[in-house]
Amino acid sequence: GQNIDQPTEMTATEGAIVQINCTYQTSGFNGLFWYQQHAGEAPTFLSYNVLDGLEEKGRFSSFLSRSKGYSYLLLKELQMKDSASYLCAARDSNYQLIWGAGTKLIIKP
Amino acid sequence: DVKVTQSSRYLVKRTGEKVFLECVQDMDHENMFWYRQDPGLGLRLIYFSYDVKMKEKGDIPEGYSVSREKKERFSLILESASTNQTSMYLCASSLSTEGWETQYFGPGTRLLVL
Numbered sequence: 303g304q305n306i307d308q309p310t311e312m313t314a315t316e317g318a319i320v321q322i323n324c325t326y327q328t329s330g331f332n333g334l335f336w337y338q339q340h341a342g343e344a345p346t347f348l349s350y351n352v353l354d355g356l357e358e359k360g361r362f363s364s365f366l367s368r369s370k371g372y373s374y375l376l377l378k379e380l381q382m383k384d385s386a387s388y389l390c391a392a393r394d395s396n397y398q399l400i401w402g403a404g405t406k407l408i409i410k411p
Numbered sequence: 412d413v414k415v416t417q418s419s420r421y422l423v424k425r426t427g428e429k430v431f432l433e434c435v436q437d438m439d440h441e442n443m444f445w446y447r448q449d450p451g452l453g454l455r456l457i458y459f460s461y462d463v464k465m466k467e468k469g470d471i472p473e474g475y476s477v478s479r480e481k482k483e484r485f486s487l488i489l490e491s492a493s494t495n496q497t498s499m500y501l502c503a504s505s506l507s508t509e510g511w512e513t514q515y516f517g518p519g520t521r522l523l524v525l
Contacts, residue, residue: 306453335513344415344501344516345454389454398469399514401453 304328306402308390313408314380322375322388322405330395336364336375337389339404345389349375377407385409414438415517417502423523430489432520434502442505443485444514445469445477447498454501460485492524 305327314320326334333352337345351357351366351373363376375388387404394400418433436443442461446454446469456469458477466477474496478486485504489496499521503514 310451342519344518346516347513350513391454398456399454401455403451403453 304394304400306390306392306400308388308402308405310403311406311408313410314377316380316382316409316411318380319376319378320380320407322377322390322407324373324375324390324402326371326373326390326392326400326402328392328394328400331368332393332395332397334364334366334373335391335393335399336373337391339387339389341386348388380409382409382411415502415504415515417500417517417520419520420518421521421523423525424489424492425525426493428489428492428524430492430522430524432487432489432500432502432522434485434487434504434517435483436485436504436515437483438504438506438515439482440504440506440515441482442507442514443479444503444505445475445485445487446501446503447471448501448519449498457487492522494524496522497524498522 308324336348339345349364356365361378366373387406389404390402391399415436444459445457460466460479476488499519501519502517505514506512
């Protein structure tokens with residue numbers, strides 16, 4: 303079956319760095335997405351990886367290892383507004399997105 | 412900016428009622444999707460559409476139907492609402508399903524079925 307695993311909840315301190323991991327098992331693979339979702343709001347796109355390696359975009363970076371079925375989202379210089387759920391989604395051979403349950407990130411002052 | 416709007420943010424219905432959830436996107440996207448989001452579960456795809464009058468079942472289509480009469484509008488219909496359909500419903504659209512093209516989401520409709 304197809305499956306995405308990510309931690310349910312993480313806590314970090316303002317100004318620090320946090321890494322949110324995601325492992326995936328899909329029928330075929332056509333890219334991995336990270337979305338941010340604030341409570342009560344719509345998910346918004348953060349990053350896309352299809353090749354191995356690190357993609358950096360400001361304070362946020364995303365890493366992919368296709369051979370390991372593994373990705374992580376790295377958030378630097380954490381701000382209170384980064385408190386949100388972070389959703390990992392892998393695109394399968396049918397170009398459908400398979401979604402993880404999301405990681406709730408709590409930022410403490 | 413892409414804008415996806417949904418007809419209601421909150422909705423309360425009774426068991427057995429017919430429920431219509433509407434979604435409109437303003438970016439001429441080919442693809443539109445309906446998901447439900449429940450605590451502890453990932454987004455689950457109900458139905459999607461690649462073109463006008465075209466629909467495909469997702470992972471959990473039972474108890475739902477959809478309609479896409481115009482490119483910009485995708486409606487989700489609960490023929491006879493049941494309490495297990497209480498959920499957050501998210502509509503999304505995308506230009507393509509390939510490459511880096513992402514899905515853009517509406518604000519969601521939180522449906523409570525009593």
